Each structure stands twice: as C-alpha cells, then as structure tokens.
Amino acid sequence: MRDRLKEAFGDRVSFSPSVLEAHGRDEGYPEVRPVDAVVFAESAEDVKRLLALANELDFAVIPFGAGTSIEGHLIPVKKPTVSLDLSRMNQILEVRPEDFLAVVEPGVTREELNRRLRPHGLFFPVDPGANATLGGMAATNASGTTTVRYGGMRANVLALEAVMADGERVRFGRPVRKTSAGYDLKDLLIGSEGTLGVITRLYLKLHPLPAYVHALRVFFPTIEDAAGAAYALMGAGLPVARLELVDDQALRAVNQYLKKDYPERPALFIEFHSSTEAALTAEREVAEELIKDFGPLELAAAATPEEQKSQWEARHQAYWALVHRFPNRKYAITDTAVPLSRFPELIAYAKEQMEALGLEGSILGHVGDGNFHTIVAVREEDYPRAETYVERLVERALELEGTISGEHGVGLRKKKYMEKEHGPALSWMRKLKAAFDPRGILNPGKVLP
Numbered sequence: 001m002r003d004r005l006k007e008a009f010g011d012r013v014s015f016s017p018s019v020l021e022a023h024g025r026d027e028g029y030p031e032v033r034p035v036d037a038v039v040f041a042e043s044a045e046d047v048k049r050l051l052a053l054a055n056e057l058d059f060a061v062i063p064f065g066a067g068t069s070i071e072g073h074l075i076p077v078k079k080p081t082v083s084l085d086l087s088r089m090n091q092i093l094e095v096r097p098e099d100f101l102a103v104v105e106p107g108v109t110r111e112e113l114n115r116r117l118r119p120h121g122l123f124f125p126v127d128p129g130a131n132a133t134l135g136g137m138a139a140t141n142a143s144g145t146t147t148v149r150y151g152g153m154r155a156n157v158l159a160l161e162a163v164m165a166d167g168e169r170v171r172f173g174r175p176v177r178k179t180s181a182g183y184d185l186k187d188l189l190i191g192s193e194g195t196l197g198v199i200t201r202l203y204l205k206l207h208p209l210p211a212y213v214h215a216l217r218v219f220f221p222t223i224e225d226a227a228g229a230a231y232a233l234m235g236a237g238l239p240v241a242r243l244e245l246v247d248d249q250a251l252r253a254v255n256q257y258l259k260k261d262y263p264e265r266p267a268l269f270i271e272f273h274s275s276t277e278a279a280l281t282a283e284r285e286v287a288e289e290l291i292k293d294f295g296p297l298e299l300a301a302a303a304t305p306e307e308q309k310s311q312w313e314a315r316h317q318a319y320w321a322l323v324h325r326f327p328n329r330k331y332a333i334t335d336t337a338v339p340l341s342r343f344p345e346l347i348a349y350a351k352e353q354m355e356a357l358g359l360e361g362s363i364l365g366h367v368g369d370g371n372f373h374t375i376v377a378v379r380e381e382d383y384p385r386a387e388t389y390v391e392r393l394v395e396r397a398l399e400l401e402g403t404i405s406g407e408h409g410v411g412l413r414k415k416k417y418m419e420k421e422h423g424p425a426l427s428w429m430r431k432l433k434a435a436f437d438p439r440g441i442l443n444p445g446k447v448l449p
C-alpha cells in the first residue's frame with residue numbers, strides 16, 4: 001500500500017508519525033489512534049485516484065477537514081486506513097452576489113469565506129464555534145449560534161459535488177432556492193460523516209449582512225429561570241438571530257480564560273438582526289418585557305460591533321475556557337435536542353444529574369433550537385461516571401421525543417444510542433450505506449452500530 005500511495009501521490013502523501021497521529025484524533029474523543037497514511041488532496045482527481053486505490057487494495061478512507069469534530073469521527077477502526085486531508089482544496093471558486101451564491105471547495109474554512117464575503121455585504125451564517133471547513137461542516141450537518149434564525153447546513157447548502165465510493169464524480173441538487181425534482185440525495189450526503197461520499201464542491205446560500213444588530217446579555221438567579229425566559233422568547237415567536245444559554249460555571253471559566261468580568265450567573269446571550277432600526281427597537285422591547293417575568297438580575301447591551309464581537313467570542317471560547325479550567329481531564333459532551341417546550345425540563349434534569357453524580361462541568365448551548373450541551377470534565381478514573389451521566393441525559397432526551405445529537409453527529413461515541421433513537425429506520429440506513437459503499441471503504445465503523 002505504501003509504495004502504491006507514494007507512486008500515485010508523490011509528496012502529497014505523508015507517513016510522518018506526527019502527521020499520522022494528528023489525523024487519528026479529534027477535539028473531543030478521549031483516544032488517539034494514528035492512521036496508516038495521510039494523502040493531501042489538491043483536486044477531485046486526487047480524490048478519485050485514492051478511492052480507486054482503496055477499491056483495489058482494500059483500505060479504508062476517512063475524509064478529513066479541520067479535525068474539529070468531537071465524537072470520534074476521524075478515529076480509524078477497521079482495515080489499514082488512509083486519512084484524506086482536504087484542507088488544500090481551499091479555493092473559493094465563485095461568488096455571485098446577484099444570486100446570493102458562493103461555490104467553494106471543501107477545504108475552505110467558514111472564517112475565510114466570511115472574510116471574502118464581507119466586501120459584498122454578504123455572509124454565510126452557519127457558525128460552529130470552531131473554524132471548521134465547509135466540507136466537514138456539511139458532512140456533520142453542522143449548525144451554531146445563528147441556526148435559530150438562518151438554519152444549519154442542510155438549509156444553506158443548495159447543491160454539492162461528491163466523489164462516490166466507486167470513484168464516480170456526481171453533483172447532487174441544483175443551485176436553486178427550491179426544487180421538487182426527485183429524491184433529495186444532497187441532504188442525504190449532508191450529515192453522512194464521510195460514510196457515503198467525499199464532498200469536493202459546495203454551492204452555498206448566502207445572506208445579506210444585517211443592517212442593524214443588537215446584542216444583549218441577561219443574567220438570571222437560576223438556570224431554570226434562564227431556560228424559562230428562553231422558551232418565553234421562542235414561544236412569543238420573536239425572530240431572534242441568536243439565543244444562547246451560558247451557565248455560571250462556563251462564565252467563571254470564561255472570566256479566568258479571557259480576563260472578563262461577567263457576573264458568574266446563568267445567562268442568556270441574545271442577538272437581534274433587522275433591516276430597520278424601528279423594527280429592531282420593537283423586537284428588543286418585547287424581549288425585555290418577556291424576560292421580566294423570570295427575575296433577571298442584570299441586563300447588559302453590547303452596543304458597538306466590538307462589544308458584540310467580544311460577547312460572541314466569550315460564547316465561542318467557552319469550551320476552551322472549560323478545558324483550561326479543568327486541565328488534564330477527560331471530557332464527556334452531550335448534544336441532545338428536544339422539542340422547544342421540553343428543553344427547560346431537560347436542562348433542569350441535566351443540572352440535577354450533574355449534582356447527583358458529583359460531576360464538575362457546565363451547561364451551555366443553542367437553546368433557541370432546543371439544543372444544548374453539557375460538558376463534563378472528569379479525571380481518568382471517573383470517566384465511567386461521566387458516561388453514566390451522558391446515558392441518563394440521552395435516555396431522558398429520547399423520552400422527551402428528542403434526539404441524541406442536534407449537531408455534532410454520531411461518529412463512534414454515539415453509535416450505541418442509534419438503535420434506541422431510530423428503531424426500524426436503522427435497517428434502512430444500513431441498506432443505504434450498502435448501496436452507496438458496498439465494500440465499506442468510506443469511514444467504516446461510524447454512524448451505524
């Protein structure tokens with residue numbers, strides 16, 4: 001395999017131990033397993049060439065974007081494994097402001113795309129905290145703080161091109177706002193975690209930068225009050241652009257890590273986007289009125305763009321702040337999402353169980369979508385207790401008609417819950433995998449138990 005890879009890819013293949021290790025880990029899975037080789041693709045032709053070799057020599061291929069996933073998506077589990085690094089396929093091929101459309105290669109990062117879109121008065125809204133690649137974001141159906149208003153990847157990828165397991169290059173979907181033409185295989189590829197095809201091009205829906213933005217932080221006596229207020233805002237149908245819960249533990253970590261002085265109380269971080277100042281003022285006033293019922297302790301506006309940036313930086317850095325606060329620990333992260341009316345109940349349960357099991361950590365997330373994370377930081381010997389915690393939370397979320405993963409995906413770690421969530425639908429997923437990848441070359445051992 002080694003000689004054939006060298007022959008096909010020259011200096012675009014690496015066997016350096018540090019490179020192999022860097023591609024056999026992610027940002028959350030508590031284990032590293034080096035891959036056998038890393039190929040740095042520079043074109044869809046490289047992807048095709050690698051898949052032809054994989055078919056011939058029977059090795060596994062794991063597509064790799066920025067490596068920021070957290071559920072073990074990138075960890076090799078079967079056969080010799082080649083990591084297919086797509087970060088060099090990083091060209092923004094086209095920006096068409098008149099169609100609110102960008103065409104990009106999969107290795108473009110969301111921050112780079114937004115830098116390039118700003119002069120056009122446009123942006124791409126999906127923002128997982130990390131600076132992920134658009135290919136990786138599509139493969140995990142990523143979402144983020146603005147999803148409550150603009151949707152996640154499925155809503156914002158209009159079409160895509162992929163190289164399939166047999167080496168065929170196929171475009172799924174058309175770059176249009178709507179279509180009823182046939183089965184939606186584009187949305188099947190989105191969220192497939194590199195198990196059905198390698199995404200080599202994306203047609204993205206862009207949005208105008210909002211003319212008026214207002215950001216708020218509201219601090220509450222308890223996390224239950226904060227969750228109740230969030231549901232009241234959603235229940236009133238307010239068009240919030242961001243609605244995030246950050247608990248007291250996360251704010252303590254953020255204060256230490258970023259040298260901030262936020263009150264260490266459960267908080268909602270909120271943002272409104274509007275095309276007129278009058279509409280913005282009206283929305284903000286309604287929100288402030290609704291929040292009053294939940295005993296807010298303090299309400300702070302982030303008036304300038306710099307303050308707004310700082311507020312969202314604090315939110316996005318909360319995970320790293322927690323890692324900094326609890327160094328040398330293992331982390332268990334939940335990602336449940338439940339119907340909107342159920343999330344206050346699940347949040348109360350998450351807090352109660354964390355205390356009952358004597359665990360340290362934090363609750364935060366995208367409560368406007370009924371999706372939140374608990375990040376539990378434990379010493380090695382306590383990891384089984386963290387797993388018990390995750391299990392209990394997942395069970396309760398499923399009882400509440402929720403899902404095990406709102407946005408991070410399944411990877412290796414959440415496979416064991418798939419049967420419980422999907423029941424007989426799982427066998428249809430297995431049939432799909434067999435149809436798309438009969439030889440089990442693409443990221444085998446992930447998603448399906």
Ligand SMILES: Cc1cc2nc3c(=O)[nH]c(=O)nc-3n(C[C@H](O)[C@H](O)[C@H](O)COP(=O)(O)OP(=O)(O)OC[C@H]3O[C@@H](n4cnc5c(N)ncnc54)[C@H](O)[C@@H]3O)c2cc1C
Pocket residue numbers: 026027062063064065066067068069070073074086106127128129130132133134135136137138139140141142143144145193194195197198199200316319320407408443
């Ligand atoms: C601090 C932090 C905060 C985060 N917050 C969020 C959040 O708010 N929302 C959210 O959704 N996620 C979040 N994540 C998780 C992560 O950022 C996302 O899952 C992201 O979409 C992964 O993108 P990536 O480029 O890093 O992909 P990788 O980690 O490299 O890969 C992820 C998966 O996609 C597959 N893949 C990658 N590229 C391709 C391709 N071109 N074709 C086919 N398959 C491919 C891989 O095989 C793998 O299965 C967070 C992670 C961290 C560390």
